[in-house]
Amino acid sequence: MRRRWMSAVAVTVAGLLSLSACGGGGGEKSTGGEQAAKKQVEVFSWWTGPGEADGLKAMREIFQKQNPNLTFFDAAVAGGSGDKARALLSSKLQADQPPDTFQGHAGAELQGYIKAGKLEPLNSLYDELKLKDVFPQQLVDQLTYEGNVYSVPVNIHRSNVLWFNPKVLKAAGVSAAPKTVEEFITDLEAVKKTGKIPLSIGSEWTVVHLLESVLLGSLGTDGYNALWAKGADWSNANVTKALDNFKTILSYAGAPQDDWQPAAKQVADGAAAFNIMGDWAYGYFHNPPDGGLGKKSKEDFDWAPSPGTDGTFLWLSDSFTLPKGAPNRDGALAWLKVAASKEGQDAFNPKKGSIPARKDADKSLYQDYLAWSLEEWSKDKLAGSIQHGVVANDAWKTAITEAVGLFLQSKDVAKLQQALVEAAKTNNQ
Numbered sequence: 001m002r003r004r005w006m007s008a009v010a011v012t013v014a015g016l017l018s019l020s021a022c023g024g025g026g027g028e029k030s031t032g033g034e035q036a037a038k039k040q041v042e043v044f045s046w047w048t049g050p051g052e053a054d055g056l057k058a059m060r061e062i063f064q065k066q067n068p069n070l071t072f073f074d075a076a077v078a079g080g081s082g083d084k085a086r087a088l089l090s091s092k093l094q095a096d097q098p099p100d101t102f103q104g105h106a107g108a109e110l111q112g113y114i115k116a117g118k119l120e121p122l123n124s125l126y127d128e129l130k131l132k133d134v135f136p137q138q139l140v141d142q143l144t145y146e147g148n149v150y151s152v153p154v155n156i157h158r159s160n161v162l163w164f165n166p167k168v169l170k171a172a173g174v175s176a177a178p179k180t181v182e183e184f185i186t187d188l189e190a191v192k193k194t195g196k197i198p199l200s201i202g203s204e205w206t207v208v209h210l211l212e213s214v215l216l217g218s219l220g221t222d223g224y225n226a227l228w229a230k231g232a233d234w235s236n237a238n239v240t241k242a243l244d245n246f247k248t249i250l251s252y253a254g255a256p257q258d259d260w261q262p263a264a265k266q267v268a269d270g271a272a273a274f275n276i277m278g279d280w281a282y283g284y285f286h287n288p289p290d291g292g293l294g295k296k297s298k299e300d301f302d303w304a305p306s307p308g309t310d311g312t313f314l315w316l317s318d319s320f321t322l323p324k325g326a327p328n329r330d331g332a333l334a335w336l337k338v339a340a341s342k343e344g345q346d347a348f349n350p351k352k353g354s355i356p357a358r359k360d361a362d363k364s365l366y367q368d369y370l371a372w373s374l375e376e377w378s379k380d381k382l383a384g385s386i387q388h389g390v391v392a393n394d395a396w397k398t399a400i401t402e403a404v405g406l407f408l409q410s411k412d413v414a415k416l417q418q419a420l421v422e423a424a425k426t427n428n429q
């Protein structure tokens, strides 16, 4: 099992991000004086949008029921994938003004916070709740540094999902989801001829998200995983071919939407054929309005492994932390207990479009796409997400994002590859 997991690459948190990130969030700070402030628990995440907020709400309800003496303060900062939230978080941590608990990704991203000395170990909580018995050991390894464990994983998300509209495919004469990158390109061309958008995309991070699926689908699991080993070679011809595929696939993209939700919606509404997005899209498609779109699985939307990646789970995991200096440490621990619990995870994940990190969750709650995902998780090989913090630390990811941003203007594969080579050299020491 162990070899299924990528070893986390760890450097420091990107504490260099700007102080001026935009805020957002669903709650209002209580103004009831010190007593009220003490009881408040500030939970920092980026789950504000449709689909995302539903899961948080479900877990929050359990928290409030179990902790009537505490007030949940939703400090979520809008923006899919949390790039904006993490920029603000970074400035708060640097200024020693942490929230009581914050969302972070298992793997390289979390290791950055740990190495920067920002987190308290959670060994006692793990012992008290016997958490090492209920989380997969390999996942705990991603949350551990020098023998101490630092966060509570709440879920497993899958990044490499090809969402598609079955009616749009049928109208284009495409009878099944493409299995390889080459088939995908043929199908994109077929859809283009019908006048529909072949591939929907959102803001820049969604293109980095697309890139990780294209790299995995083009290089294969071993080739992709090898990119994160120390001294890995990003300059070879296989990477060039993968980036050529990326360029071709992107040439079928519609106008970039503001974030992942409007891009995914184009598929569910039948304006676009395909979208490659993590399975938070399932929560958004499936959940009833207002949170979700209330769409019908297999009719309005369907899914398949992103092309060329069948048998590999490109994974990521959201986890919650206890920052050093949390103003309401006990309140944060109360939140972590809910996040760690079977009840909390079984309320959160079916809404969030993820599967539980716990091994003992109630499987009957995970139907349709989620039953498929659970099954794949139990048998697939594993590869770690780039965009969602598993394999590349924040500085490396920022360099990759910049390279992709420039590529969107230049469309120059050689320049993109050179920038990726440099990013690996600088950040994967």
Ligand code: GAL
Pocket (backbone or CB within 6 Å): 046, 047, 052, 079, 080, 081, 082, 105, 157, 260, 278, 280, 316, 317, 318, 387, 388
């Ligand atoms: C990921 C996060 C998911 C989901 C997604 C879109 O980084 O792990 O839980 O929120 O971003 O916002």
